[in-house]
Amino acid sequence: MMTPPVPTDEASRLKRLEELKLLFSPGEERFDQITRLARFAFEVQMAMISLVSEDLQWFKSAQGLSVPCTSREVSFCGHALGQTEPLIVEDATQDPRFIDNPLVTEWPFIRFYAGYPLQMADGSVIGTLCLLDSIPRTLHPRQLELFRSLANWASHEIESSNSDADQRNFLQSMDDAHRSAAVDAMTRTWTLESLHTLLDIKRDAGAGMAYLARVRINNFRGLSGRHDGKRLDYIIWEIAQRLRASLAPRDLLARANTGEFAIYMNPLPGRSIEDAVRDIRLRIKAEPVLIEGVEIRASISIGVVPVLLDQGYSFDRCMAAASDALSQAGKSGGQYIAETDA
Amino acid sequence: MQIPAIPLDESERLRKLEELKLLYSPSEERFDQITRIAKYAFDVQMVLISLVGDTCQWFKSAQGICVPETDRAISFCGHAIHQEDVFLVPDATKDSRFADNPLVTGWPFIRFYAGYPLHVGDGTALGTLCLIDGIPRTLKPNEIELFRSLGSWASFQLSAGFEDPLQTHFLLALDEAQRKDAIDPLTRTWTPNALQQLFAENLRSASDAALPHAMLGIRISNYDDLAGTHNRDRLDYVTWQTCQRLHATLRASDLVARSGDDRFTVVLREARASSMNQLAEEIRKAIEGTPVDLEKDKIEVRVEMASIPVPLEDGPGFDALLDALANALQKAPSSNGYHEAGRDEI
Numbered sequence: 108m109m110t111p112p113v114p115t116d117e118a119s120r121l122k123r124l125e126e127l128k129l130l131f132s133p134g135e136e137r138f139d140q141i142t143r144l145a146r147f148a149f150e151v152q153m154a155m156i157s158l159v160s161e162d163l164q165w166f167k168s169a170q171g172l173s174v175p176c177t178s179r180e181v182s183f184c185g186h187a188l189g190q191t192e193p194l195i196v197e198d199a200t201q202d203p204r205f206i207d208n209p210l211v212t213e214w215p216f217i218r219f220y221a222g223y224p225l226q227m228a229d230g231s232v233i234g235t236l237c238l239l240d241s242i243p244r245t246l247h248p249r250q251l252e253l254f255r256s257l258a259n260w261a262s263h264e265i266e267s268s269n270s271d272a273d274q275r276n277f278l279q280s281m282d283d284a285h286r287s288a289a290v291d292a293m294t295r296t297w298t299l300e301s302l303h304t305l306l307d308i309k310r311d312a313g314a315g316m317a318y319l320a321r322v323r324i325n326n327f328r329g330l331s332g333r334h335d336g337k338r339l340d341y342i343i344w345e346i347a348q349r350l351r352a353s354l355a356p357r358d359l360l361a362r363a364n365t366g367e368f369a370i371y372m373n374p375l376p377g378r379s380i381e382d383a384v385r386d387i388r389l390r391i392k393a394e395p396v397l398i399e400g401v402e403i404r405a406s407i408s409i410g411v412v413p414v415l416l417d418q419g420y421s422f423d424r425c426m427a428a429a430s431d432a433l434s435q436a437g438k439s440g441g442q443y444i445a446e447t448d449a
Numbered sequence: 450m451q452i453p454a455i456p457l458d459e460s461e462r463l464r465k466l467e468e469l470k471l472l473y474s475p476s477e478e479r480f481d482q483i484t485r486i487a488k489y490a491f492d493v494q495m496v497l498i499s500l501v502g503d504t505c506q507w508f509k510s511a512q513g514i515c516v517p518e519t520d521r522a523i524s525f526c527g528h529a530i531h532q533e534d535v536f537l538v539p540d541a542t543k544d545s546r547f548a549d550n551p552l553v554t555g556w557p558f559i560r561f562y563a564g565y566p567l568h569v570g571d572g573t574a575l576g577t578l579c580l581i582d583g584i585p586r587t588l589k590p591n592e593i594e595l596f597r598s599l600g601s602w603a604s605f606q607l608s609a610g611f612e613d614p615l616q617t618h619f620l621l622a623l624d625e626a627q628r629k630d631a632i633d634p635l636t637r638t639w640t641p642n643a644l645q646q647l648f649a650e651n652l653r654s655a656s657d658a659a660l661p662h663a664m665l666g667i668r669i670s671n672y673d674d675l676a677g678t679h680n681r682d683r684l685d686y687v688t689w690q691t692c693q694r695l696h697a698t699l700r701a702s703d704l705v706a707r708s709g710d711d712r713f714t715v716v717l718r719e720a721r722a723s724s725m726n727q728l729a730e731e732i733r734k735a736i737e738g739t740p741v742d743l744e745k746d747k748i749e750v751r752v753e754m755a756s757i758p759v760p761l762e763d764g765p766g767f768d769a770l771l772d773a774l775a776n777a778l779q780k781a782p783s784s785n786g787y788h789e790a791g792r793d794e795i
Contacts, residue, residue, distance in 0.1 A: 140598035147595065148486050248731065249697055256479050260605050352594050375533045390590040 109204040111185025120231040128278045131286040134295035138168035141261050146170040151238045157184045158234040173344035175292045184235045187222035196220040198243035216241045223258035236261045271357040273308045291362040294347035302361035303422045310416035319425050320370040320411045321433040327366035345396045353387040384409050410436040411444040451546040453527025462573045470620050473628040476637035478696050480510035483603050488512040493582040499526045500576035515689045529564030530574040538562040540585035560585045565600030569608040578603045612701035633707040636692040644706035645767050659702045659718035661759040666778040671751045672711035687741050694735040725756045729787045753781035755788040
């Protein structure tokens, strides 16, 4: 196996990556939209936005794969860094650079790889938009145009910051290690501690009325009994993606524990919280989670309390009230919205 | 029928639209990609990227319909630009805002409408990405998610601006009336006159990385047959679809003009890895490979092509090049539909 060559501008490339504060940051729908479209349009098993750091490639967004990162040494994307044209490997078993790569000889058994270098305005390439499949294939010229168009979009999103000022400032205040600890690695959602900090920031910024929701994956014990760790991870990861897709950019999604999430949310103008919660539940339930050809039905319960982030607010009290609402939800068809705030 | 309300930020919205020079601009593959994928993904009759102007909505990209614009007062999109998120009308006949709308009671008999407002910058909605069908339906939650993704992509493309510096520069100097003159309204490619100006401009800015190196002529060879069997609307649709397919095989830097009812002229400005012959084959495959779908009919389109080299030093003038290309195109039928002219033929 050939390890990826280190590009000549490695130092400035890594500096640009650090400035962007994207490594280990929470998942964002604006990136998931791109990988979702890429997977759909090219009909591939996996599509991701991969950021290549000093020793690993970390996925800012991924479809079809719940692994958060791999080592840079075995990465295909590492090979695409030194160029501005896409790297296309039609069949990795026919390519001496990749034939004995563990990602080829073992799961996910990569055969087809296409990586479009994500070039920043200063010329540095910080990662790729990549397509993967376990079946050899090729891209024809028209698809290459489409690939370029999606990669341009991804580069643009990378250089535009998170649209929520509070999350943006919070991310800016942290280095790689802090970000890594502030975000749940697998689901790329905030940790509860981060949620607490962010709500304090929002309180200080004078945020008005909003809602705090607790979300539980129904029958999680049953799912854990029937599926191994890898599949279970994939289910949780997929549910986190669907939750994120149902929320607005300024809403906050955090992982509370194995099968539970907490959400700070504000419905769009003109929409009621009831409608917003109903849509979220519908989104999770409407389509089964598909993993390795197996369809897994999943659903969630949601308990919601209104919160007013003023001086009298307490994070613990709000979380406890939301947990009570979640217990109520279990008894009232999976959805319960408390009327008065905690 | 309810006439769409005027948004509060209307003057800002129209200013932004003019600033981006999007209204009456040439068609671009980067938008057609989006509408094509949407049509495939949702299996609807029509998909549009509609820009809502002062009095009309104009289609930057369209699949399944070749009307360039419609009246804003009867538009669904005029309503959708007020929304933050997807605007759904599952059955227009059951919606008091649209039940007696002429687009519902008459052609194209809209039943289903889904519009995603295309916000740029600080939240101004310039238009929509919309799906239209003659049969009532709705979108499932995962379809709404995909629809939003396509909508965000379209929003990004709207604010990203044109890709090719030469054409951007040219376009930025034109006002709305001049743009209407410079662009063929049906195929939204440059007019021959605009092509000539662009060509001259390209040669003047010699620092430009993309300089003309060849010209390609494409003629729909069964155009007269098609004209004999189809009415004007249908013929227009076929011409316009053919042009879209041509666009999809070209690059953003290539200059495309409609040089006659049945023909197009392309100025190729970037060196390609493939030969002219291969490019011609690619175009043929894109146009002839699948028939044009039109109201349950499948219409076969045939093309013949010719290319000439464009010498940059001591080259003949633009008119002489066009003559040479026309002559070369006449030799196409006797050489398997493609004639590659040499230096000696110009």
